[in-house]
Amino acid sequence: MQAKSVFTLLATSSLGLVFPWSDNQATALSPMALTLALLLMFTATLAFALAWLLQMKNRKTKYLQDQLLAQRSLCQEALNALPLPIALHGMNGQPAIVNASGRSVPGALEAIMAVIGGADFAAKKPALLQGQTSQHALEYTGADGDVHPAHAWIRTIFDQHGQVQGYASSLLDITAFRDAEREAKASERSLDELARRIPVVVLTLLLDAGNARHLTFATGNMKALFNADLRDLKDTDGSLRTAALRDCIHPEDWSAFEQLIAPATTDPQTRDLDFRTFGQHGLRWIHATLAPTQQADGTSRLMGYFIDTTELNLRNEALRVARDVAERASKAKGDFLAIMSHEIRTPMNGLIGMLELFGHTPINQEQRELLQAVGDSAGNLLQILNDILDFSKLEAGDVRLDLTAFDPRLWMDHVAGVMTAAAHKKGLDIHFSTDASVAGQLRGDGLRLGQVLLNLLSNAIKFTDRGGVSARLVALGDSGSHQRLCLSVSDTGIGIESDKQAALFKPFAQAEAWTSRRYGGTGLGLAICHHLVQLMEGSIELISEVDAGTTVNVEVRLPVGERAIEAPGALHGRHAVVRLESTETTATLGAYLHAAGMTVEQVDPSQPMREGMAASLLFVDVTDVVSQTQINAHVVAVTTQPLVPAGMQWKDERILLSANPLKWQSTLRASMAALELDDPAGRRSLQDDSGGTQPLAVMPFVQSTDAGLPVHHGHILVAEDHPISQQLIRRQLGLLGLSCDVVDNGRDAYEALTGGDYALLLTDCNMPQMSGYELARAWRAHEDTTGAPHRLPLIAMTANALSGQTARAREAGMSDVLSKPLQLLALSQKLAQWLPGPTPLRASADAPTGSRGVKDTATQAELEQLFTTTSLGDLQDLRACLAAADAPAATQVLHRLLGALPLFADGDLLEQGRQLFEALQAEGGKQALPGLNGFMQRTEELLSTLNRSRLIL
Known part of the structure; x- marks a missing residue:
């Protein structure tokens, strides 16, 4: 409901x-x-x-x-x-959809439509219906009105059911590509033409997995290099015809060439080879450079070039020949200088040594003057020889710096001691100074730097007739580890015109031609200085004005060995007052006192002394007798008179200090003597009965009564194979207070060292049985084996200054080298460097003591007799060597004979002996043995002449 x-x-x-x-x-x-x-x-x-x-x-x-x-x-x-014209067309070819590029070029669409409507396109339609793309080369009129080449691609469009709906087209303008292609082809033609006109070939070789070679690219003048065309060297498939190529290459170079074109390995290094080919115009030298690359597929590629280097090789060969000639000439020059050094220094050794010995015999004043003139001439000759040899060694690069520590103030004192006599002889003042800022110890080649300073001072003294010369060492800069130093040498001499100054550092150059005639010299001094300073990486500058003098500044940078300055501790902290007229001496003395650790106050002599002034030391002029009464201080009187050798004297209870030159050590000794901190007995011994004075003892050695040379204490061993040199050295050592044993070969020297107690060994370098070098090595090994507490000083003696003796001697274990001829002063200075402290003098029947003159000096007749006797034995030994065909033994005997022959023989005989010596030393020396007959005959004639002359005398 x-x-x-x-x-x-x-x-x-x-x-x-x-x-x-x-x-x-x-x-x-x-x-x-x-x-x-x-x-x-x-x-x-x-x-x-x-x-x-x-x-x-x-x-x-x-x-x-x-x-x-x-x-x-x-x-x-x-x-x-898309930048290309793109269009979609119907079946009739009419465009349905067109992109902006296509619309901007109407001519392109028209060209494509013409293609679609053409018979060629109709013939390709079956293939298009199968999905293929049709390509067409065409031309179209662009917006600019020009005709453009292009490529067009056309493809059929299908729907989802596979039905044909039309066509899609695209067009590429190839104008730029075609232009680039034309340019590339033009460049290729130009390069090919260029390659054909010059002797070069550029190629690429491809080596497959089976190592077959394929010539993939080649251009250039193949005919000129290999006398073959490209088609002759490869097959139609590009394979290289190895047999044909082999016929083009010299047989001796083929194996190396095969390695050049071998397959590439993991080594990416570029390959280079110089080889010979039978080119179009005969045998050619070719340089090849190939770069290998390994491909991922197992193949390898070689890319590179071949270039004709025949002309270059000819030029290089000419340069090699010229270089060899130059090297032979340089070697000949070096050999000549070495021979000249030996042949000249050997007689100079006898000449100067005997002159020195002769000077220690009783002779009258006239004879002494004549002897001095001869000695000066010999010294000048030796200096010229040394300059030439030094310059030759520098030019050849044989000079090496020996960097050792040295005290610059003691170094300046040493140079002052050498040059003072020459300056005073000309009546010149000489001044030396070292600034307080200079370190206490520097590292450098003090010997070579001293050679520079000696050369500069020698020039300054030579070209200065009045006034003086000075040398000053200052520190321009200090980095802590190094100091930049300036060594200045000034004079008041003749000066040099500005346009002549630049040439003075060149060898054999002098300001004027007449200077060599008036002042002498080789013109090598400044050139040697320039070379040595450059070797030290320093600089040298000359400043001069005519009739106003010359200044030479040398700047070097040296390492600091020790900053502290070595000076007596008793002087440190004391106060000194300097009251001198000479500002130069005041500055130098102040620098010395500052360096010794003292405070210095300078008071002008024109100003009165301050009341109540007190000091430890007062330095005044020798004529100032008032100032010392106005101050409580120990007085040192400064004089311009030379006081050699110590630079100071006691006179009338006053300490005299020479400022001509003012030396570092003299300043310290004068200060210590004034403060009565020296030995009073030593001070009293400096005064004689006549009231005159003697120099204050410089070192704890006894002064020689003959020539002021120090007397060394010790017993040394001499190894020298030549009797005349033995006699000379024995007498020189006797003058220096040394006893000696003399042996004539290295083996006997070694045995003597093992059985004797010697302070030093002097050894010749070339000796029979065992050379000086072998002796040094053997003895150093003996010291190492036995654990000797100290190393015996070994000093080499050589007359050859160009053979690198110093380096060779040091390598053998030598301590030092002495250059012949040996001179007493140089020998004494060298011995002082290496001998230990004073030891009791050992008696020797062969050597006179140094405290008396030599009464039995060898005369010329004695020397001739010694030479005749020794040489007759040498000639007999040579005949035995000749009979036994023993070239090494003959070389040793001939060396011994040539050691003294320059003292008596002419240059002809010496040259013959020298050539025989070199021939015997060379490989196949036995072939030179027959040449000894003529040399021995001429030597016998010389000995007969000397013997007759001695009998007549």
Whole structure:
């Protein structure tokens, strides 16, 4: 009932809606009316649903249309983004979709449409329908009106069902590519033409896995290099014809060439080879450079070039020949200088040595003057020889710096001691000074630096007739570990014109031609200085003015060995007053006193002394006797008079200190003596009965009564194979107070050393049985084996200054080298460096003591007799060597004979002996043995002449 009521109500409502004019009062409805109402309701509902569905479809259709438009727009934009003309065509070829590039070039679309409509395209349609792409070369008229070459690609478009819908085309303008291709081809033709015109071949070889060689690229003048065309060297497949190539290459170079073109390995290094080929114009030298690369597929590639170097090789060969000639000439020059050194120094050894010995015999004043003149001439000759040899060694690069520690102040004192006499002889003042800022010990080659200073001072003294010369050492900079030093040498001499100054550092150059005639010399001094300073990485500068003097500044940078300055501790902290007229002496003395650790006050002599002034030391001029009464101090009087050798004296209870030159050690000794800190007995011994004075003792040695040379104490061994040299050295050592044993070979010297107690060994370098070098090595080994507490000083003696004796001697274990001729002063100085402290003098029957003159000096007749006797024995030994065909033994005997022959023979005989000596030393020396006959005959004639002359005398 309830459901019926609801239905009735719904029907009523529907009827009301359908029939609004009907009464709303309850009316009985017929079934027909109810059915009709229901149908109307259903129809309305259905219409509503259909309307809703239609609306939804419209919305979806619009959405899909929007999506399609967006996709088409995206596709169009994508096509527009492409720089190439792209178009989609219908089956008739008409473009349906064209991108922006295509629209901008209408001529391109027209060209493509013409292709699609052409017979060639129609013939390709079956292939296009199979999905292939058709390529076409065409030309089109661009927007600029020019005709452009292009490539077009056309492909069929299929739908999802595989049905043909049209064509897609793209076009590439190849104008730039074609232009680039033309340029590349033009460049290739130019390069090929260039390669054909010059003797060069560029190629690429490909080596496959089977090591077969393929010539993939080659260009250049193959005909000129290999006398073959490219087609002659490769097959049609590009394989290299090895046999044909082998015929082009010199047989001796083929194996190396095969290695050059061998397969590439893991070694990426570029390969180089110089080989010979049979070129178009004969035998050619070729240089090849190939770079190997290993490919991933197992093949290897060689890329490189061949270039004709025949002309270069000819020039190089000419240069090699010229170099060999130059080296032979340089060697000949060095050999000549070495021979000259030996041949001249050997007689100079006898000459100067005997002159020195002769000077120690009783002779009158006239004879002494003549002897002095001869000695001066010999010394000048030796200096010229030394300059030439030094310059030759520097030029040949044989000079090496020996870096050792040295005291710069003692070094300056030593040079002052050498040069003072020469300056005073000309009446010149000489001044030396070292600033207090210079370190106490420097590291460098003091010997070579001293050679520079000696050369500069020698020049300054030589070219100065009045006034004086000075040398000053100052520190320009100090980095802590190094000091930059300036060594200045000044004079008041003749000066040099400005336009002549630059040439003075060149060898054999002098300011004027007349200077060598008036002053002498070789013109090598400054050149040697320049070379040595350059070797020290320093600089040298000359400043000069005519008639006003010259200054030479040498700047070097040396390591600091020790900062502290060695001076007596008793002077440290004391106060000194310096009151001198000379500002130069005042500055130098002040620097010395500062360096010794003293405080210094300088007082001008024109000003009165300050009342109550006190000091430990007062330095005044020798003429100033007033100042010492105005101050409580120990007085040192400074004089310009030379006081040699000590540089100071006691006189009238006053200490005199020479400022000509003022030396470091003299200043220290004068200060110690004034403070009464020295030995009073030694001070009293300096005064003689006549009231004169003697120099203050410089070192604890006894002064020689003969020539002021020190007397050394000790017993030494001499190894020298020549009797005359033995006699000379024995007498020289006797003058120096040394006893000696003399042996004539290295083996006897070694045995003497093992059984004796010697302070030092002097040995010749070339001796029979055992040379000086072998002796040194053997003795050093003996010391190492036995654990000797100290090493014996071994000093080599040589007359050959160009053979690197110093380096060779040091390598053998030598301590030092003495250059012949041996002179007493040089020998004494060298011995002083190596001999130990004073020892009791050992008696020797062979040597006189140094405290008395030599009364049995060898005369010329005695020397000739000794030479004759010795040489006769040498000639007998030579005959035995000749009979036994023993070249080494003959070499030793001939060396011994040549050692003294220069004292008596002429240059002809010497030259013959020298050539025989060199021939015997060379390989195959036995072939030179027959030449000894003529030499021995001439030597016998010389001995006979000497013997007759001696008998006549």
